[in-house]
Amino acid sequence: MSSQQRRTAKITAIGKYLPDKILSNFDLEKMVDTTDEWIWSRTGIRERHLVRDGEATSHMATQAALDLLRKRQLDPKKIDCIIVATVTPDMFFPATACLVQNNLGATRAWGFDLSAACSGFLFALDTGARMIESGQYSNVLVIGADTMSAILDYTDRATCVLFGDGAGAVLLEPCEEGTEGIIDSILRCDGSGAEYLYMEGGGSLLPPTAETVANKQHFLVQDGRAVFKYAVKWMADISAEVAERNSLTSQDIRLFIPHQANKRIIDASAERLGLTEDQLLSNIDRYANTTAATIPLGMADAVEDGRLQPGDNVILAAFGAGFTWGGMYIRWSKIH
């Protein structure tokens, strides 16, 4: 790349980690008043992975990063920055990114956590790309990791069936602008949606007490119908907006990788883009909603399945608590 050319970021390696413990819909039938048939038909979920006692977000994030470093054959000392998107950090502080940095031996890196729920990975990917573009950093590790099982009430059938645990990681490196990599993104948030999906206990507004624990205020709360309504509209709208802004027709898009919260939301967004089944990545049946991990896990699966080749046009889209949402256009690069 000459000094005249502007640089942007491309994804050069992907890693993933899913805990080996699996909780199926049939297992959930024994825990709450639900059925495999209800969960499958309303959400598209069959099973989800859960961490074991003692494992948390930094563990999964580290494993995903190690998988990536192994594939890229990269010395961890070459990593400049680590961004961990999560709403389930090991603890309030230090940041999960610091724990991952130490686990990896990434001794030259700085890092931070980014909180944007199910849009967290997309926000982190965009942030990492801008860091590469600045010219100051050349190896940015972007991780999406969430231990949703830590904040779910396993007596509440309306929420506990929907989520799983997992982590995915990508490496961003520089490339010449316009040829490949992250071409465009549109990101949004609207805090008026905060009342529909939240966990209120344990923060500075409502510090933990015996009462907050008794009131189950340390668990995720969701108005499923309201979130569904907004997710269907805004994820579809932003996917279409990013495609249109880049003059991409349905035939131009090789793969659409949307956030995996509900198969009906995924299908509605794909339909809006005019895509067929083979242009859509859906793995919600095996993982459920892994919050910040869903998009990197989707990318990892697409690469493993040979569904993406260099030059392919890929659209990413997400919607989550906040509300937060976004769409991104990537021209796919060679992945190690």
Ligand code: COA
């Ligand atoms: N098993 C059986 N019945 C259940 C159930 C379960 N696990 N969970 C809820 N129900 C019941 C409800 O109690 C309700 O019964 P009622 O009619 O007697 O009150 C009925 O099923 C329908 O509930 P409803 O909430 O209208 O279902 P739905 O079709 O909207 O599906 C969700 C519920 C949560 C799957 C759906 O709203 C959804 O996916 N929302 C968006 C979730 C999301 O995207 N979250 C993350 C954002 S990133």
